[in-house]
Every structure is written in structure tokens, then in C-alpha cells.
Amino acid sequence: VLNESVKDDSLGLERVVFFSDAVFAITITLLILEVRAPHLPEGARNRDLLEAIVGLLPKLVGYLVSFLVVGSMWIEHHRVFRYIGQYDDGLLWRNLVLLLTVGLMPFPTALFSENHKLGGSLAVYAGCLAAVGVAKVWLWRYASGGRRLLRHGVSEAIVGKVSRRSWAVPVTCAVTGMLGALGVRFAYMGFAFIPAVAWLFDRIGRTPALDRGDGPTSG
Amino acid sequence: VLNESVKDDSLGLERVVFFSDAVFAITITLLILEVRAPHLPEGARNRDLLEAIVGLLPKLVGYLVSFLVVGSMWIEHHRVFRYIGQYDDGLLWRNLVLLLTVGLMPFPTALFSENHKLGGSLAVYAGCLAAVGVAKVWLWRYASGGRRLLRHGVSEAIVGKVSRRSWAVPVTCAVTGMLGALGVRFAYMGFAFIPAVAWLFDRIGRTPALDRGDGPTSG
Amino acid sequence: VLNESVKDDSLGLERVVFFSDAVFAITITLLILEVRAPHLPEGARNRDLLEAIVGLLPKLVGYLVSFLVVGSMWIEHHRVFRYIGQYDDGLLWRNLVLLLTVGLMPFPTALFSENHKLGGSLAVYAGCLAAVGVAKVWLWRYASGGRRLLRHGVSEAIVGKVSRRSWAVPVTCAVTGMLGALGVRFAYMGFAFIPAVAWLFDRIGRTPALDRGDGPTSG
């Protein structure tokens, strides 16, 4: 039903974007539901309250980290869709799969908060986040392949840059998750390297030698 | 209060669409709340975590399937509203009933996840999904009947196509639900046939003989 | 900070409307969370499932009724804001109070579902719904008084009609709630009279004699 003819339907594209925004916003806001407020018994003191809150720290940190992680995924989505000017069924489905992985995030967040001493929970978290990253790569390759759905005026340099940087999330998460599963301490700090890895991938990809090999990806 | 005179209120129509998007987005995102992260006791190992997650598989599959099902209903809604250019009270109420059936979906999803060995739970799930499909047929017949609310330039061919395909969800779900209630194994795989049935209904409807009988539906 | 000068900020008004839509949409979708899916023990049969679902009927009816009630409040909000073309701090706060009453609705819905045999729970439900109605009257009187924030081209006839109909929800709910508190059976059916009462109020108000007295309300 949905063919070439409707590619220039800008209200339709706007709706796809706002639907996605809503899913991101709800996912990010549901995270706080995992942090249950303690009910202290009659006669408790402020120091008991403080202790109860300290006991909640893993959950509060989980909220904080996942809020920023999902939020940065939203910023990425926002960025990518600024370069997309048309849509078709293929994009709708790939976007839905991306949202499916995003909407899953409250689960690994809670799993990690509840079992943060188990390296396996970090591996699950990293795996889910890697899935978000892979879904984004999948969407971007579809939209940018042969400039299928790109807006006019988006340069090849930008397409290449986005393509190269896209792999930072899956790769960093895979490494972080494996380190976590192996029981390496502070493995979770691996997530903090995502921006650096993105920069590195972009930098490497831009070297003349690799640029040739990279060409097909961005066109 | 709301009459012919306001039919061309495009901001108003946009608001209907965005309100619907929000309901779809919230429904789809609430699905994950059903998957409660397990809290393992002190001293648990990664293999215990793995076992716990395997125990959650029916719920995770429920999330996955319902996300895609509700998501494809959203894509359908998106598709239909691209052909609608005006609105009136009749459309608002039919759309509200459609959203009511969509908003119900987390319940059969949880019911099926919790009792997936009972064929009856599949029947309930299929019944609710069939209700979404019927509500959509109801909305589309109202909007397209006599071209009441259609955008200019939407061809009769498209109207007919959407009308014919609309029955795929209710019919496939009815059959799937009945098979499930009868205890047929793998009955739930029936949902996967929805796209094929839609194609079939469209194909059959397009034959010249049937097209005449179908005329009144799409006009 | 927000004065006359920004009254014509259409993006700002759009944002108020979409924020309100989101609150309505979330409220309406959260209602299903109250209907918890039962988990049947190993070896249960379809008839056990059926019984469990029958036991949930009060909650399912609660979902159904409140979805339609909050949905019709949204339709009302949608209708009223089509006549409003400007905004100021007064409108923002009145709208926030209206949303506060809307956002409260999941509580009386759950209260009534859990204790439907107690007339008092119907009174609480009716009271909350009446509060939504009063908040809407308050907002509309502010926006339409002296045509403060109305869009150009909205006739006095429409202003009067909306004003007169606005009282149907508070009045019908007050009567329904009182009947409920007194233990009258089927008192909850009072809500079904809202459309008829709205029509009646409009009809009475339009008679020449009353119209003069009604003038100040709508201007």
C-alpha cells in the first residue's frame, strides 16, 4: 500500500518521529518506577531514612545511568532523522524494531540494579544496549544505502561519518558485556568509552586507505 | 457542536493523530512492566541468573510479540489516517473505541504470558486483537463511506484495497483463537499469517466479479 | 513574564495542547494497569481461566467506563481549544488544574472497581469526575469571558452553547454521586445521562427569556 508515491508525505514522517519520541520519553520516565520509596516504621529517625536511601543507591545509580544512556540514544535518533526526508514501509519496520530494543531497556536496568554484584547482569545490560545499537545501524544502512531516504543536501561526508560512528555502541557494549561476564571489576565503566570509540571509529574510517573500503556502506 | 464547518481544521486533525500516537506509544511501552526483573539471593552465580532469565522467556516473548503486534496496528493507523483529511464527532468516537481496544492489549499479553499452556489464554489474546481489527474496520468504513472524510486525491483503488485488507486481522484472529481454545498446538503461529491473509483478501477482492459486489463498501 | 505580547505565539499554544493530550493519553492508558492478569496454577483448565476472567469483570468494566469517560473529556478539551487562539498565564494554570483532576481519575476508577458494592465508592468517582467538569467550566469562563482568548470568528452562539453545556458534567455527577452514597441501586447509570443533560441545558439556555440572564456567562 505504501509506495514511492507517499515518500514526500512530511506530516507522515513527522508522525513517525513523534511516535518514536513518545516511546523514548515513556521508557526513560518509567525507569524511576523501579526505585520504590521505603516506608519507615513509626518512630524512625532521619539517620534511618538516610540508611534506607543509601541502600537504594544501586537503583538510583541505575536510574541515572539508564536515563543518560536512553537519552543519548534519543539524541542519536534525533540526529539521524534530521538527515532523513522520506519514509517507506522498510523504514517504519526498522524503526519499530529499534523502538522495541529501546523499550526493553527498563528490564536490564532493573536486572542490573537488583543483581549488580553478578557480572552476568552487566552482560545482559550490555547485550540489550548493543541490540539498540545494531538496530540503529540497520535503520541507518537502509535509509542511507543508495541515499534511499535521505534529505537533499546531506553530504556524503556526513553519511560516512554517521555510518562509521554507528558501530561504537555495539562494539563497546560487546566488549563491556564480555568483560562483565568474565567478572572483571568496574567493567561497567566501559560504557563511558562510547564517545571516545565513536570518535576513534570516525577517525580511522576517514583515513584514505579505509575510506575506499567504507564507500559502499555509505552509499 | 462539531459540524461540517470545522471539517477542514487541520490542527484539530493533527491533534487527533498525535493523541492516538501517544496512546499507541504508551501501550507499547507499558508492556515491559510485565517482565519483572528477578532478585537473586546473595551468593547466586551467573548460571542462576541465566536460569532465572530462561524462566522469564514466556514473558519476554510476550513482550516481543505484542510490541510487534501493537506496533503493526500503529503502522496500520498511520496508513489509514494518511488518507483521511477531515474529522467529525463520528470519527472521534470511532477512533476512541479503537484506542480502547489497543489500550486493552497489555492485559491479554500478561494473561497469555502467565498462562501460556492454557489454550484459552490464546483465545482471549486473539479475541482482543480481533476487536482492534474490527474497530479499525468500523472506523475506516465510516471515514471512507461515500468518501465522507477522505483527503482529495485518494483513488478508489486505494480505498478498495484498504477495505479489503482490513478484514485480515479479525478473520485470522478469530480462526487462531478458536484453534487455541480447542487446544491445537502452535495455534499462536496463526498470527504470523496476517500479512498473507491480507494479501489474499486484497487479491480475491480485486477480481472483476467480486469487485462489483465490493463497490458499496468503498464508496 | 508572560504578557499580552506573547498571546499570538501559536507554537506555544500548540505546545500547551500537546502537553494536555499527553496527560490525557497517559491517564487513559494507565487504566489497564489496574487489571492484573491472574496466574493460574499448573493443571488449571480453560474453565478456571474463564472463571478468573469473570472475577475480573468489575475491573474490566471499570477500565471500559473510565476509558470512555476520560476519552470524552479529551474530546471536550479538544473541542474547547479549537475555539481558543491565544494563551496567557491564567489559562496555563487553569489548564494545569484541569489536568490535575484528569490525572486523578485512575484512583477513583480503582477504588470503584475494588469496592463496587459500596455506594460510597461511586460517590468518590462521581465527585472526581465532577471536579474535572468544574475545572473545565473554570477554564472556559476565563478564556471566553470578554472573549479574552478566543480565536477570531468564533460566534457568540457557539460561546453560549459551550458555556451552557459545560454544566452537564458537574450537575449530573453531583446527582449520581449523591444517589450512590444513599445506596440507590444502578445509580452509576446516571453517567449515561450526561449527553442528554448537556442537550437539555443547551435547550433551556437558548430560550429567549433565559438567554438574557445567560449573557454575562458567555461574554
Added chain:
Amino acid sequence: VLNESVKDDSLGLERVVFFSDAVFAITITLLILEVRAPHLPEGARNRDLLEAIVGLLPKLVGYLVSFLVVGSMWIEHHRVFRYIGQYDDGLLWRNLVLLLTVGLMPFPTALFSENHKLGGSLAVYAGCLAAVGVAKVWLWRYASGGRRLLRHGVSEAIVGKVSRRSWAVPVTCAVTGMLGALGVRFAYMGFAFIPAVAWLFDRIGRTPALDRGDGPTSG
């Protein structure tokens, strides 16, 4: 990736605004989930229901207060973004941090509702609200510094006014929180002074002598 060149992307800015609206709307609507409806035993009377509701008053007041508090934060956000006409990565991240503090509010709300006799819970609430205020100051200083992202036509007088008023929330909350931690009764009434403090800060800042010192803040 996101540089000067995309500053005038108005759809992109709109998306930032709607994403923020959604987070505010969801946060505000989730608050009611904390108010669990009681289930009275068979044979209970209306007076039992009344007692149960009276027992819920702290939670209902918590809903009311936090709805208005988060709602007024939204009004502030709405106000500030009317003066912003462009965006860049710096704004996106500052906005995300602001939303992170907003999304946290259901937790202190529940904490205070559950433990309202403990002054410490008021301190936590005030601290979280102060964090929202500080995040807003941070965002506004970035957007307005050197008029980096301001819309054309926004006067220096408005910039100064918003800057001066911005400190009212953090300062009032800090004082209120400290009084609460010290066990001062009715300390929570401090929040009601926020509008007055905002007015005072604006008034003081506007005096010629202080205006010179304030200059750098607003430019």
C-alpha cells in the same frame, strides 16, 4: 556532528520541545500510581471507606503538591523555550539533565508521602526540586550566554528577568530543605514562597546598582 549549520532547524527544535513535554507529562501522570486504592473486606461500610481515604490523605496531598510543582516546572520550561530559537549539542545535553531531575520527582514524592513525619524526607524532596532548579539555571545560562541560542527580538530586559528569577527555586528549596531536616514544623510551607522569592530576586536585581553586576549573567 551537530554544528552551527543545523542551528536553524526548526523541526529539530520542535522535537526537543515535544520530547521534553512528553517527559513532563508522563512524570506528572505517574504520580497517581503511588496512591493505591484500598480494597475493603466484604461487609465494609461507607464510613470504613471514608476512613481508608482519610488514611490516604498524605498520599493524595503528595499527588496534589507534586502535580502542581512539576506542572509549574513545565510552565517554566515552556516559558524559557519560547525565547530559544536554535539548539546545539550543548543544549540537548543540558535539557536531558533537566529532564533527568524532573523524572526523578516521583521518588521523593513517594518518599515524603510514606514518611511525612520525618523531616529528612522533606529535605530529600526539597533537594530534588532544587536540582531541577539548578539544571534550569544551567540550561538558561548556556542558551542565553552571549545570546548563543536566543530567538531574535528577545530583549535584554527579558533575559535579565529570567536569569534573576531562575534562582528562586534552588534558593527557596535549599532553605526549606534545611528547615525540614532541622525538624521545623510546617517547613514544607516554604515551597509556597517560590513565586514571592522569584518576584523579590527580580526586584532586587533590577535596581541600578545591582544591574551592573548582573550584566554578565544575562549576556
